[in-house]
Amino acid sequence: MPERWSDYLTIFMSALAVGYMVYEIDRRQRKLREIFDVLDAEDAAVTARLEDMVASGELQPYTGATLA
Amino acid sequence: MLQEAVVTEPSGRPGTRARAETEASPSTPRFRIFIVDTGWDSPGHKVLQENFGLIRELQREDPIYVLGREKSIEYLRHHEERIGHDPIIAVHDLAAMDDTGTADFHGFRLRLGLLRTHQQALLALQNFARFLRLHRQSTDLEGEIRRGLRREGLAGAIEIVLGHEAREIGG
Numbered sequence: 001m002p003e004r005w006s007d008y009l010t011i012f013m014s015a016l017a018v019g020y021m022v023y024e025i026d027r028r029q030r031k032l033r034e035i036f037d038v039l040d041a042e043d044a045a046v047t048a049r050l051e052d053m054v055a056s057g058e059l060q061p062y063t064g065a066t067l068a
Numbered sequence: 069m070l071q072e073a074v075v076t077e078p079s080g081r082p083g084t085r086a087r088a089e090t091e092a093s094p095s096t097p098r099f100r101i102f103i104v105d106t107g108w109d110s111p112g113h114k115v116l117q118e119n120f121g122l123i124r125e126l127q128r129e130d131p132i133y134v135l136g137r138e139k140s141i142e143y144l145r146h147h148e149e150r151i152g153h154d155p156i157i158a159v160h161d162l163a164a165m166d167d168t169g170t171a172d173f174h175g176f177r178l179r180l181g182l183l184r185t186h187q188q189a190l191l192a193l194q195n196f197a198r199f200l201r202l203h204r205q206s207t208d209l210e211g212e213i214r215r216g217l218r219r220e221g222l223a224g225a226i227e228i229v230l231g232h233e234a235r236e237i238g239g
Binding site: 028029032033034035036037038039040041043044046047048050051053054059060061062065066067 | 102103120121124132135147160169174182218220
């Protein structure tokens, strides 16, 4: 057991630092996933709709050099 | 100024080749690329407009489907939670879809509309284009993306602790 108040303070500050790191990593991963992420089962309906549009010919490969 | 780091190169550093490669010819389409853009006056929209030709040339093996304004608006009317996230570039991985359809991993997407500055959007688009080129023959694309996302989250946090401000492209 720590004997001095300064030991308690050190332990407390260390715990805060670790907690902050964990929080920051999680926050950044979530932020990154908002911008870039995989398509999986959650996106299945959207993907299927886009693929249907391609299969039906509703969407054709874009051949223009620039976007209109 | 210490800024929030969000790096959209989820897997593979520049120059890192995918370890495992498929037997398919490099010129065989691996992806279908879809662009949803309603035309918000945003940095992401401008960057995409300005660099689309280059993206097309870099990805010439893979067909690009542009939904156009009307179809993009219709798309977002059905997915209202994504309004303001566009331009969205969705990439369907044909190899994954051959194996599992859309029930599991089947591609990835970039939401350019979430980036606040021209520089952030341009960097994200460049990283995205690099990622597509580097990994178009990968046999474990999902694993590479997920590992990359974990690594980038950790790297960003470490940079904050160390007081660095590099790698910033998100806000």
